[in-house]
Amino acid sequence: MKPQFIDIHSHLNLSDYDADREETLRRAQDALVWVINVGVEKKESQFAVEIAEKYSDGVYAIIGQHPTSEEDFDLDFYRKLAKNKKVVGIGECGLDFFRKPDEKSREKQIAAFRAQIELAIELDLPLMIHCREAYSEALVILNEYKKKYGDKLRGDFHFFAGDTGTAQKILDLGFNISFTGVITFAREYEKLVKYVPLDRMMSETDCPFVAPVPYRGKRNEPLFVKEVVSKIASVRGEDFEKVRAQLLQNAIKFFKLTV
Numbered sequence: 001m002k003p004q005f006i007d008i009h010s011h012l013n014l015s016d017y018d019a020d021r022e023e024t025l026r027r028a029q030d031a032l033v034w035v036i037n038v039g040v041e042k043k044e045s046q047f048a049v050e051i052a053e054k055y056s057d058g059v060y061a062i063i064g065q066h067p068t069s070e071e072d073f074d075l076d077f078y079r080k081l082a083k084n085k086k087v088v089g090i091g092e093c094g095l096d097f098f099r100k101p102d103e104k105s106r107e108k109q110i111a112a113f114r115a116q117i118e119l120a121i122e123l124d125l126p127l128m129i130h131c132r133e134a135y136s137e138a139l140v141i142l143n144e145y146k147k148k149y150g151d152k153l154r155g156d157f158h159f160f161a162g163d164t165g166t167a168q169k170i171l172d173l174g175f176n177i178s179f180t181g182v183i184t185f186a187r188e189y190e191k192l193v194k195y196v197p198l199d200r201m202m203s204e205t206d207c208p209f210v211a212p213v214p215y216r217g218k219r220n221e222p223l224f225v226k227e228v229v230s231k232i233a234s235v236r237g238e239d240f241e242k243v244r245a246q247l248l249q250n251a252i253k254f255f256k257l258t259v
C-alpha cells in the first residue's frame with residue numbers, strides 16, 4: 001500500500017501497546033500511515049525489528065540507545081541488528097541534560113552518542129537524535145563528524161524544542177527537524193514551524209507520548225500523525241494536501257524507503 005503519511009518516530013515497541021499492538025498498527029495501515037518504531041534500549045530495539053518483520057511494507061525500525069538509558073552501549077549488538085533490511089536508522093540517541101546528570105553520567109551519554117554516530121556513518125544510516133537541554137553540546141560533536149565525514153553524516157532532530165537560531169544550526173549541518181503533536185497545543189512552536197523550510201521537516205507522533213489535539217491526555221498512536229501534519233499546514237497557512245505530500249516525500253527520501 002502506498003502511504004499518505006509517515007509517522008517517523010513512534011514507540012509501538014513499548015509495553016503500552018501489549019494489549020492491542022496489532023489493532024493499533026492496523027488502524028494506521030488502514031489509514032495509509034506508515035510507521036517507524038524507534039528503540040530506546042536493546043530489548044525495545046530488538047522488538048522494533050521483530051514488529052517490522054511481521055509486515056511486508058509500511059513498518060520499519062530504528063535501533064539504538066536513548067541518552068538517559070542506564071545500559072552500557074553494546075556496539076556489537078546494534079551493529080548486528082542493523083543488518084536487518086527493516087532497520088532504517090540509528091537512535092534514538094543524543095544528549096539529555098534535563099535532569100542535570102553528574103560529570104560521569106554526562107561522559108557516559110557522550111560516549112554512547114559518539115559510538116552511535118560512528119555506527120550510523122559506518123552503515124550509511126541516518127541518526128534519530130533526541131536532544132534536551134544540550135543542543136550546543138550535541139552540535140559541537142556533530143559538527144566535528146561533519147568536518148570529517150561530510151554528507152555521510154545524516155540525521156533528524158526529533159521533538160525539536162529549541163529556538164530558531166538552534167534550528168538554523170541544525171539545518172546548516174544538513175539535518176532535518178521533526179515535530180510532534182505538541183505543536184497542536186503549545187503555541188510557542190508556531191514560530192519554529194514557520195521557520196523550518198517545508199522540505200526539511202518531518203512529522204512524528206512519539207507515541208504513546210504527547211497525543212495531539214483532539215486526543216489530548218489519551219494514549220497517542222501513529223494514526224494521529226495526521227493532526228500534526230494538519231497543524232503544520234494551518235500554522236504555515238499552506239494547503240494541507242501540498243504539506244502532506246511534501247512531508248511524505250521528505251521522509252521517503254530521508255530514510256530511502258521504497259514505495
Ligand SMILES: [Zn+2]
Nearest residue numbers: 009038092206
Ligand atoms: Zn521517542
